[in-house]
Amino acid sequence: MKLRIRILCLAALLSVFSAYAESKVEKKGTELSTYVFSFLKKNGFSPETQSLVASGENAFPYNNIVHLSENQESSENLLIIFFQEDVENNTTLIKNCINKLKENQNDYNITLLFTYGNKQVFEGTGRITGIQVFIDSLKSNLSYTAIIFDLNSQDYNIESSSQKQSSPSWLVQDAYNTFHALGIDKNLSTLYLSQLSSYDFIKSSILSDFFESSIPAIKINLKKQETDSDISEKVLFHMINSFSSEKNRKWEKHFLMLRLFGRYQVLSEFAILRIAVPTIFLWTLFIFLLFLVNTRLKKHAWSTIRRIWYSVPLVFILNIASFLISRGFAIGLFSSMSDAGFIYGMLSTYIIIILFLSLIFFVLTLLYNTDFEEYSIDYLIVVSCFINQSVFILLDISLSPIFITICILALIALVIKKNILHVIIFVLMILPLVPYAHNLISFADMKNFRSFLIESNKIIFTLPFVLYPLFLIIFRTLTSLKRRYKKFRAVIIGACSYFVIISSFLIILSFIRTNQINSSKKEPPLIIRETRESDAIVLNYSDKLIFDDVIRTISIELGKKCIVCDLQIISSQNPVLYTDNDFTLLSSNTCRFNIPEYPPDVMTFSYGTNALHSKIIVYAVIEDEHENQYRLIQKSMIIGDSK
Secondary structure (H helix, E strand, C coil): CHHHHHHHHHHHHHHHHHHHHHHHCCCCHHHHHHHHHHHHHHCCCCCEEEECCCECCCCCCEEEEEEECCCCCCCEEEEEEEEHHHCHHHHHHHHHHHHHHHHCCCCCEEEEEEECCCCCCCCCCCCCCHHHHHHHHCCCCCEEEEEEEEEEECCCEEECEECCEECCHHHHHHHHHHHHHCCCCCCCCCEEEHHHHHCCCCCCHHHHHHHHCCCCEEEEEEEHHHCCCHHHHHHHHHHHHHHHHCCCCCCCCCCEEEEECCEEEEECHHHHHHHHHHHHHHHHHHHHHHHHHCHHHHHHHHHHHHCCCCHHHHHHHHHHHHHHHHHHHHHHHCCCCCHHHHHHHHHHHHHHHHHHHHHHHHHHHHHHCCCCCHHHHHHHHHHHHHHHHHHHHHHCHHHHHHHHHHHHHHHHHHHCCCHHHHHHHHHHHHCCHHHHHHHHHHHCCHHHHHHHHHHCCHHHHHHHHHHHHHHHHHHHHHHHHHHHHCCHHHHHHHHHHHHHHHHHHHHHHHHHHHHHHHHHCCCCCEEEEEEEECCCEEEEEEEEEECCEEEEEEEEEECCCEEEEEEEEEECCCCCCEECECEEEEECCEEEECCCCCCCCEEEEEEEECCCCEEEEEEEEEECCCCCEEEEEEEEEEECCCC
């Protein structure tokens, strides 16, 4: 009796454990889409399905859509987007979200999209994503705004730029203020510049889909381990409530946002223009009065600048040479490093080289030229900052506050005499550039940024403009040391101090930031290609003759769980005349059937063809026994006589 009880208890425990283990198995493909549909249906949310492709007889994954607050009189539509992969671990959060949205009375329409295929293992062109399918189905005469929530992110963050476009200022402001109010803004900069979106290496494939369709969008990343917490729910409703209260939904693409007085404040394009235009006018007037009107200043300015005019082209040449040298060093020495290591290594090497060469030039200038004073350099600083301001404002108006601030600091440097104050000004002139540089690298796709540094020639001429006034400040302090201490040894000590301090700071910063980026970055998947035909794929076909056409049915059985499947038909002419399945013509004689990620184990494809000879190739990517490693297997079949 006791033995029987023990056996029953053991069986019960095993069944419970087995059920628990099954519940923890991550759902994929059609199973995942069905689970999301059932969850929504069970909670009374009336979901609709949207096929990703015309699937014929196959059961492919699909989007799930829930329409809320349908207002036929309104053309405004808020799209709230979740990834199906996030639903299972966040059912409570999503259920609460939908229930509260149903209770609200809104003057706009709300649509919830549970998209499939946007969290893909393998990124690349030609992949089928639920968001792109959904966007293609939207009505062109309505207005849409999309908020994408990633409930399974590594950390709290906001994505708002992609492929030379930025999210609207009001949407970015709402998101940043939401994060700041909830105390989860540690990854957000105090300064936001829409100009960052102008770079090709800052990309978000999801945002790009919306931007290309002229739909304003923003992506909110919420921390994985706290997605069922109160914080995530508050983020959701903060964003939705902000949209509800926002009346001016103009898509402004050039703006600046600064954290001030406990909130993020937006400086619009019009406001920036109102600041920049008068500033440029006043600065031009100042330069005119400084050098052309006042006789004493005119004589003093031109006489002093004349003694050191050659420093302008020479420092620029040194900058360009230093960048080319550092690029060569980076390609030769840092090529095996990670993308972050390469980027920080190259930029640090560049600044260290230009600093070394510039200091040598400054020391030699002070050694052989004893006639000019600190004012010689002060005038050059003012002029160079004015040129910088004008050039960068023409490139992008949103950059003007940064360079106007630097110009004001240069003007202050003109009237002060103490050396220590010039060192402080040097630091202050760097500070406006720090958030810009930080955001530039943080939001960039590391691989694309690496390619940009290697291939782009624009940066060779851009960086000297930015750095030139800073090097002049260093030159100015060295000149002051020479005049104050009357010994050239003071200049040498000052130059060495500058080099050691700045170089050490750059090396330490590069090391820290590289480790931070590498530790947070997920390693790309490794694909091992098998050259031999695989027995894991079973490939068959059957033909039916109807008049002059052949109705061919291809059957595919995948022995192991497949992540990506690619079916191609190759013949001497158009291989597919008609079919119930979606397909893409890769060339005049090659066709590819469109198959979403994680397809079913058994698939059939029927199509009409008049080709007597064709080749069928099936490629499949399956998981390997090693983590983050995959195998590419293939199976092919030749039908008909090639003669």
